[in-house]
Amino acid sequence: MVATELLNADSGVIYDAIVIGAGVIGPAVATGLARKGKKVLIVERDWSMPDRIVGELLQPGGLRALRSLGMVQAINHIDAYPVTGYTVFYNGEHVDIPYPYKSSCPPVEKLKDLVKDGNDKVVEDETIHIKEYEEDERERGVAFVHGKFLNNLRSIVGQEKNITRLQGNCVEILRNAENEVVGAKVNIEGRGKVDFKAHLTIICDGIFSRFRRELDSQHVPSVSSSFVGMALKNAKNPAPMHGHVILGTNHMPVLVYQISPDETRILCAYNSPKLPTDIKSWLIKDVQPFLPESLRPSFDEALSDGKFRSMPNSYLPARQNDVTGLCVIGDALNMRHPLTGGGMTVGLNDVVLLIKNIGDLDFSDRETVLDELLGYHYERKNYDSVINVLSVALYSLFAADNDNLKKLQKGCFKYFQRGGDCVSVPVAFLSGVLPRPLLLTRVFSAVALYAVYLNIEERGFLGLPMALLEGIMILFTAAKVFTPFLYRELCS
Ligand SMILES: Cc1cc2nc3c(=O)[nH]c(=O)nc-3n(C[C@H](O)[C@H](O)[C@H](O)COP(=O)(O)OP(=O)(O)OC[C@H]3O[C@@H](n4cnc5c(N)ncnc54)[C@H](O)[C@@H]3O)c2cc1C
Numbered sequence: 001m002v003a004t005e006l007l008n009a010d011s012g013v014i015y016d017a018i019v020i021g022a023g024v025i026g027p028a029v030a031t032g033l034a035r036k037g038k039k040v041l042i043v044e045r046d047w048s049m050p051d052r053i054v055g056e057l058l059q060p061g062g063l064r065a066l067r068s069l070g071m072v073q074a075i076n077h078i079d080a081y082p083v084t085g086y087t088v089f090y091n092g093e094h095v096d097i098p099y100p101y102k103s104s105c106p107p108v109e110k111l112k113d114l115v116k117d118g119n120d121k122v123v124e125d126e127t128i129h130i131k132e133y134e135e136d137e138r139e140r141g142v143a144f145v146h147g148k149f150l151n152n153l154r155s156i157v158g159q160e161k162n163i164t165r166l167q168g169n170c171v172e173i174l175r176n177a178e179n180e181v182v183g184a185k186v187n188i189e190g191r192g193k194v195d196f197k198a199h200l201t202i203i204c205d206g207i208f209s210r211f212r213r214e215l216d217s218q219h220v221p222s223v224s225s226s227f228v229g230m231a232l233k234n235a236k237n238p239a240p241m242h243g244h245v246i247l248g249t250n251h252m253p254v255l256v257y258q259i260s261p262d263e264t265r266i267l268c269a270y271n272s273p274k275l276p277t278d279i280k281s282w283l284i285k286d287v288q289p290f291l292p293e294s295l296r297p298s299f300d301e302a303l304s305d306g307k308f309r310s311m312p313n314s315y316l317p318a319r320q321n322d323v324t325g326l327c328v329i330g331d332a333l334n335m336r337h338p339l340t341g342g343g344m345t346v347g348l349n350d351v352v353l354l355i356k357n358i359g360d361l362d363f364s365d366r367e368t369v370l371d372e373l374l375g376y377h378y379e380r381k382n383y384d385s386v387i388n389v390l391s392v393a394l395y396s397l398f399a400a401d402n403d404n405l406k407k408l409q410k411g412c413f414k415y416f417q418r419g420g421d422c423v424s425v426p427v428a429f430l431s432g433v434l435p436r437p438l439l440l441t442r443v444f445s446a447v448a449l450y451a452v453y454l455n456i457e458e459r460g461f462l463g464l465p466m467a468l469l470e471g472i473m474i475l476f477t478a479a480k481v482f483t484p485f486l487y488r489e490l491c492s
Contacts, residue, residue, distance in 0.1 A: 006047060006167040007188055014197045015041045016363040018184050020170045020211065021204040022047065024055055025330030025347040027153035029202055032069055032355035034162035035114045038363065041196055042157060043186050045169040049147040053229035053267070053309050054207070055344050056146050056259050057083060057243060060099055060139035061387075061432020062345035067108045068352045070119035071156055077125050078148035079260040082132060083141035085427065087239035089246045089292060090413040096239065097416060097427045099139045104424075105433040111355055127261065139431060143243075143259045168194075173201060173214050173326070180366070181214065181325035199363035202327045204347075207314060209332035215323060221314035221335055225399065226275055227267040228283070228310045232256075235264035235298035243341065244292075245398070247413065249406055251290045253339065253398040266299065269313075269339070271399050279308045313337050315392055317488045318384065320377040324370050329354065334384060337395040342387035345432040349383050383435040385489035389482065390429050393444060396481035404477035407470070411451025437490060441482070448478035 019030045022044035030042040058066075058075070066072040085098035110120055122133045133140055157163055168188035174195060176182050183197040203211045212219050237244065237258055244256035252269040259265050268287045276282040283303060291299055318334035321327050330347040357372045357379070400406040415422050425443055428434035452471040459467035 002047075002167050002189060006165055007190060009041055009164045009166040009196065011194050011196050013039070014199065015039050015164075016198065017041070017200045017202055018043065018196055018198040019202045019204060020184060021206055021330070021332075022154055022157065022165075023150065023204060023206050023330070024153065024344050025351060026202075026204040027150075027157045028066075028069055028071060028348055028351040029204065029329065029354065030157050030163050031071060031160055032111070032114055032351060032359060034160040035070070036355065036359040037113075038162060040160075040163045041166060041198065042163060043166045043168055043170050043184065043196075044154075045167070047154065047165070047167050049151050052146050053227070053265065054146060054311060054338070055149070056265055057141060057143045057257050057341040059141050059341055059345045059430065059432045060105075062348050063140065063142060064105075064108045064433070065345065065348035065352050067120040068111050068115070069348070069355070070111070070115040071153065072120055072122055074149060074152040074156060075142050075144065076123050076128055076152070078144050078152060079127050080142050080144040080149075081127060081258045081260055082241055083143050083243060083257065084138065084241045085243075086430070087242040087244055088413060088416060089238075089244065090410070091248050093413070093417075094239075095413065095416045095423070096242065097423050099141065099431055100424060100428045100433055101138055103137070104428070105139060109352070111352065111359075113359075114355065139433060141431070143257050143265075145259055145263070170205070170211070173203075173211055178324075181323055198325075199366060200325060200327060200369060202329060203332050204330040205332050207331045207335065209328075212328055212332045214326055215319050215321065215328050219316070219319050221316035223273040223312040223314045224271075225313045225337075225395070226270045226273055226310050227255075227313060227338065228270055228275065228279060228308055229265060229267045230299075230302040230308060232264040232266055232295070232298035232302050234262050236294040237264060238292045238294050245339075246290060246292070247398050247409060248290050249400070249409070251286055253395070254287060254291065255339070256295065264298065266295075266302070267338075269395075269399055270310075271401060273312050275310055279310075280306065283308075311338075313339075313395075317388070317492045318377065318380070319492065321373040322370070324366050327354070327373055334388070336388040337391040339395045339398065340387065340391040340430050342391055342430070342432065346384045346387050349432065350380055353380055353383075381490055382437060383432070385437045385486065386429050386435055386440050387432055388489050389437070389440060389485045392485050393482045402477075404470075404473050405481070407455055407474050408448060408451045408478055411454055411474075412447050414454055415447045415450050437486065441486065444478065444482050448475055451478075
């Protein structure tokens with residue numbers, strides 16, 4: 001039964017903004033704008049708690065964005081689980097990769113009108129401790145049950161007096177005679193299709209976005225792999241409070257991270273958008289033998305429960321928001337491989353930048369808003385391109401399906417084993433605290449050269465001619481998995 005307050009939004013007023021979608025990004029945009037004094041309508045087709053296997057690990061950069069927006073307490077009271085870094089496993093060896101020191105990161109920006117009364121600080125609860133989050137010398141991330149986090153974001157929205165919430169399925173983006181966007185048509189239970197008008201319509205309808213094409217009919221994602229997920233009960237994680245990345249020469253990458261005191265998520269990569277016909281047999285043959293011993297009992301239990309869930313892994317470079325009255329953001333605008341858990345971090349940082357750029361404008365001046373949106377496209381690139389390119393390049397290495405990629409995979413792991421900057425810089429990219437695409441290029445090149453060096457060492461003196469030939473192929477492969485994505489991210 002839907003609460004009547006979610007069904008009776010007034011269609012007779014012109015809102016400053018209509019936000020379509022209350023996933024991760026919608027509530028953040030709506031709250032930010034409402035705190036800037038804007039009258040906002042937020043439309044979600046289902047306000048009840050979603051049950052999904054996405055968006056469960058928030059990197060430090062995402063947490064920092066929540067602080068900037070004054071929404072960080074969305075991680076409280078949901079049994080969230082602290083994350084202090086990653087551990088990468090490779091053919092039985094492992095390397096720990098702790099998150100960066102706070103002193104090496106820029107200070108968190110507090111957005112005017114949004115941050116108040118300590119809402120940029122976590123509060124104490126059973127699993128999140130103020131001392132650890134506010135005083136630890138290193139940045140922290142956090143993992144949680146996605147639906148509980150969304151519920152918290154949505155309840156923050158519910159507390160904003162300038163926001164009207166509506167439950168309904170948006171079926172059309174409305175345009176005027178000049179083809180500018182002027183609002184949205186929403187199908188509402190008991191009311192039918194109703195038109196709502198706004199100066200700015202913000203689309204955040206997520207991965208399967210229906211309305212991203214309002215920007216351009218060519219704005220569609222490509223899908224080349226999938227994740228199969230299961231929930232592990234009371235798993236014995238080999239590296240508590242770390243995300244686990246399990247790699248090997250003979251299998252696809254596997255991600256493992258604890259999302260509550262008793263639940264751990266496992267995501268197993270499958271290198272095709274089309275899943276195997278017998279998922280259980282595939283998991284038994286191609287995943288189970290490569291897991292750390294301590295995880296196997298909970299994995300076997302989950303296998304016999306047979307609750308497998310899957311998601312496509314999509315890639316979509318952002319496109320400029322150049323339609324008057326329209327702003328597309330979040331996964332609707334831009335997607336990357338979920339391997340590095342960067343989606344929410346990119347989206348939330350986009351929200352911070354958006355609010356900074358347009359939050360104080362008068363939305364009825366649509367040309368000025370459009371001007372700002374045009375510039376915003378370029379301003380977001382440094383931050384977002386690093387996370388996006390890193391995710392697709394690492395996936396190519398970690399899912400290595402040819403000899404050159406396998407050598408790069410090994411080179412990457414051995415590079416991490418060197419420690420020092422070889423760990424602290426890559427993890428700063430992953431965390432979303434080092435928005436420097438050119439430095440990322442340098443580091444990726446260093447990894448490729450290190451892979452060439454290791455190969456020469458392995459071949460020995462007599463194998464030198466062959467190793468040099470292979471070296472060229474390794475460098476060519478590295479360029480092929482990195483450069484096109486960097487180009488698309490920076491130049492599109
Ligand atoms: C397998 C997988 C794992 C991932 N893991 C992580 C992770 O660990 N960390 C991370 O940071 N990111 C992760 N991501 C990415 C992350 O989930 C997304 O970046 C994030 O959810 C994007 O938020 P969003 O608000 O744009 O979209 P969503 O969260 O998908 O929200 C979209 C909302 O719009 C609503 N909606 C859609 N259509 C309509 C309509 N017509 N009318 C009304 N409402 C509508 C939906 O109901 C939904 O609530 C993962 C992605 C995948 C595929």
